Amino acid sequence: MIGSKLKIALLYDVWNEDPVAAAEKEESAPVRKTRKKVVKKQKKEKTDREEIFEALQKLGHEPSYFELDGRPQSLHGLAKCDADLIFNLTESFGGDDTKEMNVVAYLDLLGLRFTGAGPHSIFLAQDKGVAKKIFSFHGIKTPFFATSYRGRTEHAHDISFPLIVKPSWEDGSIGIDAGAVVKNVKEMMERIQYIQDEFDSPALIEEYIEGREIYAGILGSYERTQVLPLVELDLSRLPEGMPKIASYDVKFEKNTEAYKLTKSNVAENLDEETVKKLSETALAAYRALKLRDYGRIDMRLAPNGDVYVIEANPNPWLASRQEFAMAAKAAGLSYTEMIGSIIDLAMSRYLNDDLTNVAAMH
Numbered sequence: 001m002i003g004s005k006l007k008i009a010l011l012y013d014v015w016n017e018d019p020v021a022a023a024e025k026e027e028s029a030p031v032r033k034t035r036k037k038v039v040k041k042q043k044k045e046k047t048d049r050e051e052i053f054e055a056l057q058k059l060g061h062e063p064s065y066f067e068l069d070g071r072p073q074s075l076h077g078l079a080k081c082d083a084d085l086i087f088n089l090t091e092s093f094g095g096d097d098t099k100e101m102n103v104v105a106y107l108d109l110l111g112l113r114f115t116g117a118g119p120h121s122i123f124l125a126q127d128k129g130v131a132k133k134i135f136s137f138h139g140i141k142t143p144f145f146a147t148s149y150r151g152r153t154e155h156a157h158d159i160s161f162p163l164i165v166k167p168s169w170e171d172g173s174i175g176i177d178a179g180a181v182v183k184n185v186k187e188m189m190e191r192i193q194y195i196q197d198e199f200d201s202p203a204l205i206e207e208y209i210e211g212r213e214i215y216a217g218i219l220g221s222y223e224r225t226q227v228l229p230l231v232e233l234d235l236s237r238l239p240e241g242m243p244k245i246a247s248y249d250v251k252f253e254k255n256t257e258a259y260k261l262t263k264s265n266v267a268e269n270l271d272e273e274t275v276k277k278l279s280e281t282a283l284a285a286y287r288a289l290k291l292r293d294y295g296r297i298d299m300r301l302a303p304n305g306d307v308y309v310i311e312a313n314p315n316p317w318l319a320s321r322q323e324f325a326m327a328a329k330a331a332g333l334s335y336t337e338m339i340g341s342i343i344d345l346a347m348s349r350y351l352n353d354d355l356t357n358v359a360a361m362h
Helices: 019-028 048-058 072-079 097-110 119-126 128-137 185-199 248-252 257-261 272-288 323-330 335-361
Strands: 007-013 062-068 085-088 145-149 152-156 163-167 203-207 212-220 225-227 231-234 263-266 293-301 307-314
Touching: 007 048, 007 097, 048 062, 048 335, 062 072, 072 097, 085 097, 085 335, 097 119, 119 128, 119 307, 128 145, 128 152, 128 272, 128 307, 163 185, 185 203, 212 272, 212 323, 212 335, 225 272, 231 323, 248 257, 263 323, 272 293, 272 307, 293 323, 293 335, 323 335
Parallel strands: 007 062, 007 085
Antiparallel strands: 145 152, 145 203, 163 203, 212 225, 212 231, 212 293, 231 263, 293 307
């Protein structure tokens, strides 16, 4: 563990209205009284940044918040940040998640130290078509695919139905719902049109792989990495006829049937050879896209034992209830220790760079 006390700024993005502030307003709204029963106030769920803030305090660091609100003024303020390290939780700038890599490039340009992936890695991972071409080059199995934008096919394998059609540039399951899986040309063309109209993004048209949804969390640098215990998103209880995919409803919409019927747990019933294959595939994908500090690789395990990488996630969600923290816990790391590991990895990287630069001067 890094021994010294660090000033660490938690960098996060908001747009329109901060959802935390909105939730607080909602809670403070007057509640109509009833004689029948006393309505018990629900405990507010902590955000990931609140949990990380507390973990940093426990580690003896000095955390603070820094908000990017999509205005140039917040970027000007960031340029004056005197923190020893930025804990980067940004996913967009002004709500535009294609600009996530620009925020990281800005940090890089300013010479600020920050956790997680660099701009190059975020670009490679976010453009799913590019990422899949890189996987193929490295011999990492990924579903055959095509990309289409405004009537132009940019890349195509010989693929067959059923297919899944999703935005090539979005993440967090945005643009993925039950209609994303298509069974014929008509459905495919309608879905491509929807993706282009709704997201102004190329459509990624990909073979639908039947199988188990497996996530591999990885902690580490390019040279030294630790693949955490595998986590499975169990989609088996979804209603008949509903595609077995990690749609936006499944991942985030708590009031939907899809969300209530699905659950992530440490993967079970995997033999040693399959675990090794999944872990090695995930590690190869992590290195191919030059991810660092921490990341999550999403895979499909087909019934015949083939492993397909669906996508790579730099800087995955670190909330204690989410898959990455779940995997870290299964590896014997407390939430605080997991955050400490990310800090150590980031600081070691910068300290090694400083030592290399000093050595080069002599």
